[in-house]
Amino acid sequence: MDLSIVIPSYNERDNIRPIVSRIHEALRDAFVDYDIWFIDDSTDETVDVLQEVEQVDERVHVHHRNDARGLASAVVDGFELARGTYVIVMDADLQHPPELLPNIYKHLKDGTDIVIPSRFVHGGSDGGLGPFRKFVSWIARVMGQIALRRLRKISDCTSGFFGLRKEILKNADLDPIGWKILIEVLVKGTYKTVHEIPYEFLARDAGESKMSLREQWNYFRHLLRLVSQSPSDRRFILFCVIGASGVVVNMIALAVLKYLVHMNDVVASVIASLVAMASNYIWNDQITWRQTTSDRSWNVKLPLFVAISLVGIAITTLVMRGLRDLHVPVLIGQAVGILISTVWSYTMNNRLTWRDRDGATRDDVIVTREEQSVRSV
Template identity: 65%
Template sequence: MDVSVVIPTYNERDNIHPLVERIHQALAPLGISYEIWFVDDSSDDTVAVLRDLEARDPAVHVFHRDHERGLASAVVRGFEKAQGRYLVVMDADLQHPPELLPAIYERLESGIDVVIPSRFVEGGSDGGLGPLRKLISWTARVIGQLALHRLRKISDCTSGFFGLRREVIEGVELNPIGWKILIEVLVKGRYRSVHEIAYEFVARDFGESKMSLKEQWNYFRHLVRLVSQSPPDRRFFLFCLIGLSGVVVNEAVLSLLWYGFHLRDTVASVAASFVAMLNNYFWNDRVTWKSESSGRGWGWKLPVFVGISVVGIAITTLVMRGCEGFGVPVPAGQAIGILVSTAWSYWMNSRVTWRNIEREARGDAIVVTRESVRDSLMRAKTGA
């Protein structure tokens, strides 16, 4: 089997027949073998429409679930059922044009691992969404890209329309929450290349949108889970938590030296800061950038870490002073300075102090290419 098209459905009875007809019109001329898998959670008579179509069309297969719900988990079930070398996921609401299937197949056949029709490549459009949905979609996309490094180069990382080679998910445990299966594939999958094709997301003609506050909450839960399961994405959050622990250590040591041993405030402050830096270095070496070499390299890594920390303190002060010049209250300016210095310290430590570990993490760099509508037309004319 060449291609398996996996389509999760929930109360989409009016869209089934036109969707299948357009899929046949797109794939049949290619002369390839293909199948269409509907994974259905419907509570109306959509399953009856699907069963009737399955009985008459050998390319159509239906798996109805009575005790499971969720778009992403439906796609995973579809992956388990599908037999194709290439897997394509799309929605049943006709907002994903089946006419792009030949282009997706061609790109996968050329050796690309993941192909994503994108609303945000030159010539693409998300015009099928209203203003509120556009805002929600943009917010979800940006939060995902900030939280997960593998999403940052992908313009449409929350898309529900994509194709991939079967090897990308073979042996990978997919356990998504909610509706964004693509981010699960992009974070956990085994791939080296992603190609984005421009397309226009159109308004649905029949049925109702499945978007809800519950699905938005599930999306955030999904992101948290993926961050917790991805060492490169956990590091910044661990770095920040360890930094907070350093503040507690600093205050505790300062109080002990000042009140308990009656040292001068300057001496107590410097000593407390140094102990806090040791605390931060130890936990970052053993937890944030944990490796087989953890616990070694204090002779050069610790001085580098301290130097970066001292510069971070200077950055905090300079930013606070600069903000003060614009009328920003000192506490607010200090908070902004801490945010800037934290980002700078993390960036420097990841590239200097623990550069070997970060280099290993970046060894599986993903190549992302993009294709506008104009490029697609030129490619079609030249037969490339």
């Protein structure tokens, strides 16, 4: 079997026959051996429609689950049942155009590991969402890209429409929460290439949206769990926490030197800053980058860490002063400067001080895009 199409469904009785018909029409001239797997959690007559279609169409298979466990888990079940070398995941509501299937399959067959139809590259559109849904979708997408390193190059990392070479999931322990299975695949899969195809996402013609506050909460929980399971993403969080602890160490050291030792203010401030840097270095060395493959000794790492930290302080000051000249309040300018210097410090320490050679190679993913949109009809 060349290709398996996995479609999670929940109360989509009016969309089943149209989507099957459009899939067959789209792949009619593609010269591909394919099957269609519906993973169904429906509580209405959808399962009856699916069984009727399955009886007359040898390409259609139905796996009905009586204890509904969510869209993402349905896709994981579909991965296990799929017999194809390649798997394409799409929704049952026809907002994902089946007309894109030949193009997705072509890129997979040509060697691309993951193919993602995207609403957010040139030629794509998310016009099928209302203003509020667009805002919610944007928040979810940005949260994912901030929290998880592997999502940052992907324009539509929360899409439910994607194709992949099934082999990339061989060592992935997929255990998603809620509805965004693609971020689980992108974080845990073993792949090197991603290709994005623009498409226009339009409003559904039948059925109801499954979006809810509960699913948004599940998405947030999913992000937290993926960060905790991803060493490179967990590392940045630890770096920020240790940096915050350094502020506390700095203030305590300053108070001791000024009020107990009665040291000069400037000298006390400099020593307190050095003590905080030393504290940050020790904690980062023992916790944040403990599992890296760096072969540098402490007498190389410590000077590098101090130099990068000093540059970070300079960046904070320069940003604050530059924004102040633009009439931005000093506190806001300082906060922006701290954010920028934190990203700078983490990036440079990761690349130079504790250079994680294996991790850098592991996360090196090539993302390509094309500019030819396909519109839902």
